[in-house]
Amino acid sequence: MADTMQFDLVSPERRVASYKATAVRIPGAEGELTAMPLHAPLITTLRPGVLHVEGEKGTEEYIVTGGFAQIGAEGISVLAEESYHRDEMSQEILDRMIDAAAERQRKAVEASHNDPGPVDDAAKLLSDMVAMGNHIGLSSKQPSL
CATH class of the missing domain: 1.20.5 (Single alpha-helices involved in coiled-coils or other helix-helix interfaces)
Known part of the structure; x- marks a missing residue:
């Protein structure tokens, strides 16, 4: 079983983040969900909220205002309308x-x-x-x- 998955977060202006993650908690339009390595394929819309990403450096938080998340065998790609790291x-x-x-x-x-x-x-x-x-x-x- 894979321990990590590729996590990519992009907005129209820039690539916000790209690294290996162990879990990603997504503010889905239908409710919160957590994607982990080998998660079943899924596409969901995002609501404004905080995306929590667990990786080698601990948990990082990103603000998203909407968009889509695509979960696949290789990892998760989040296409956000607008996104910022919590520190930004x-x-x-x-x-x-x-x-x-x-x-x-x-x-x-x-x-x-x-x-x-x-x-x-x-x-x-x-x-x-x-x-x-x-x-x-x-x-x-x-x-x-």
């Missing part, structure tokens, strides 16, 4: 993320004509962004929902 996160970055999510919610409310689907999705996105900030110890501006 700042209040300014979190505020920008939350402002973008709040704007998306505002536009969904305006365009929905009381159709709950898009409004609920946008509210969930905003809620996930605020919870992610709280989880890593940054406070949000607590936009009005």
